[in-house]
Amino acid sequence: MPFTNNPAVRLLMTLAALVIILAGIKTSQQLVVPFLLSLFIAIVCQPVINFLQGFKIPKVLAVAFVIIVILTLGFSLASLVGQSLNSFSQDLPEYKAKLQDEIGWFTNQLASFNIHLNRQQFVEYFDPGAAMSLATNMLSGLGNTLANAFLILITIVFMLFEADAVTDKLRRAWRKPTQHIESVYCFLRSVNHYLAIKTIISIITGILAGLLCWGLGVDYFVLWGVLAFLFNYIPNIGSIIAAIPVVLLSFIQVSPLAAGIAALGYLSINTIMGNFVEPKYMGKGMGLSSLVVFLSLIFWGWLLGTVGMLLSVPLTMVVKIATEASESTRWFAVLLSNQQELEFMEEKHRKSKSVSVS
DSSP: OTTTTOHHHHHHHHHHHHHHHHHHHHHTHHHHHHHHHHHHHHHHHHHHHHHHHTTTOOHHHHHHHHHHHHHHHHHHHHHHHHHHHHHHHHHHHHHHHHHHHHHHHHHHHHHHTTOOOOHHHHHHHSOHHHHHHHHHHHHHHHHHHHTTHHHHHHHHHHHHHHHHHHHHHHHHHOSSHHHHHHHHHHHHHHHHHHHHHHHHHHHHHHHHHHHHHHHHTOTTHHHHHHHHHHHTTSTTTHHHHHHHHHHHHHHHHTOHHHHHHHHHHHHHHHHHIIIIIHHHHHTTTTOBOHHHHHHHHHHHHHHHTHHHHHTHHHHHHHHHHHHHTSTTTHHHHHHHBOHHHHHHHHHHHHHHHHHHHO
């Protein structure tokens, strides 16, 4: 079978199969996204279940407690954000009109300094309506996914009850279960650590952003605080998207000075939290390079929408661990890794070789 052993043919067949799989995921997005969201929520909740069971609390009661907490927080947050988002959507045409007037004033001021800009072209290049609607549209997209709350909740319940049996099933399913199960546990620990640290930092970021908006007198400061909290999960560009409507709203509602303070405040908050606090507590993190994190954000966002952007780092970590398990695909895991992770992988590979030789 020389034809099938040709590397170029194998590569083309692999790419063709990958395209078919991605097309299937894209088509079934309405089913895949709630499942992935349920899976990661269950992963985060499982340590809480284990903690409660450590106090001899029956698993049924532990799961019931976690579900009640999820429902309480979820409905409270959805109600709060929903009211603010509806009010903001009603006022959005007025804000757009005011922003158009401010752009006209800005171009006139530039003309007084002999800097002439075509107002119509300026508006076409910088569409204020699109700029202000970007963040709220993404938030609405997340809300559409959470509309399947009942399906997500039921899936989480079944996953939590099945968690104890998963290890036994994996041992029976794999020929060499020890190595694979250790990889699964490593992934679960990494995801729990990442999401726990990210959640705490996102909460602090949201509170600081909300207080900044309140201090500047910007409308809907609770909405912008929640937006900063949620979009802090999106690496690289999430904080920028969350800042856009606040800066524009400060510009048209308060003053250009307030817009500058808002932009500087968001920059300061995200610089401190993202470049100092988060790396200190995140440690090695998920072992992904910065370029891979950014590209994964684009890829998963295209494939799964807003939820894909929120889960881009854990999803990429799944791909990394899956490809690292096989020698034939290990090269791809190397491409995804950062320098620190590469050194760890090489050390692990040397140890495994020395054990096999002995």
